[in-house]
Amino acid sequence: MSLKNNFIEKYGLYEKSSEIPIPFADDMNKLNAHIQQYIPITEERLLALSEFFETRTYDKKEFLINEGALCKEKFFINKGFLQTCFTKSNGIVQTVDFSLENWWATDFDAFSKGGKSQYTIQAIEKTEVVVLSAGNQERLLRQYPELERYFHLVFQRAYAATQNRIRLLYEFSREELFEHFIRQYPAFVQRVPQYLLASFLGFTPEYLSKIRKKHIS
Template sequence: MKKSSAHPFFDHLNQFVTISEKEFEIIRSYFETQNQKKKQLLMKANSPCDQIYFVLKGCVHMYFLTEKGTERTVQFALENWWITDFLAFQKQTNTHFFIQAIENTVVLSVRYGEYERLLHDFPQLERYFRIIFQIAYGSSIMKMKYLFDFSKEEIYFHFTEHFPEFAQRVPQYLIASFLGLTPEYVSEIRAKKRS
């Protein structure tokens, strides 16, 4: 398995498929680099979803607004994670979600037409994305299991113990939103654990 300090995306690709440095230079040309400041939006609800994002540095979250205007986080992405509204991206429709930077963030983005061309030009990336999407789908099913199976307290502690990188970098109110809890309840169970 190839390793290079040249680019984290190159390293990530080579965890799943074999890409030469020469091929990577061409692959890289399909993508744009975007720098996002903290709280800046990458994607807005009710707009066309025509990009997929790979996080090079930083952290983002994807959320929707309820009818009451409450933010509900459905996904986070740190370094080496992909994020978009995959269904809207695939169908080339408007999204129901926002994607916002939690920290100053750098992403690679690829538009739908370029993504399709990329997969045509580099068939091994079909395998790469299949593996990535299988992992993401499996994770979303496990999240549903935890929401049905665990108490609210168990859900919170399971998340913070199994995903410490999120617990350290993501504000508690966003973790609460992701887990379907209120920020007040999270404060309460954290205080209870400390005492």
């Protein structure tokens, strides 16, 4: 998969959902479809998975995980947009990741170890997620071992996306990096607040504003 396609798969921008709430019966539809993209699984087994998951809705700016708190859950995004960040020693909040529809989000290291999260995860807009707790994941994988392959493939893609982002940071100048993003992923750039995009790209908001003005002119 190309660097562009890797980014498009993660940030690539799925069509923004409407504000109409998804009925309870459909809460697992997106996750089930996502699972089927990665592994063969019977409809009967797929429908039985719902007992392991919980659906929640978070308002804009509401926290799903706080830095320093025990990380016991991970989140599949049905609708909405999440930011993963941490606070530096100088008090500046550094954005390290965004998660959109059809993506998983958590502090994966802390989740796997049952430890404290190094990151805060916050809803950028009203967001609906399917939640899997650590305890339910253990039960899920015991009863449905084929899901091990699903999670392996999903997080393999996630790691590839992270590697590609690091490559972009080393390959381009700051201005080239911004121009690359607005050219290749315009919908993503429009959806992210400017101050968060600046944090994600490693810019100050003032520098990003300067580049934007230069690009427009």
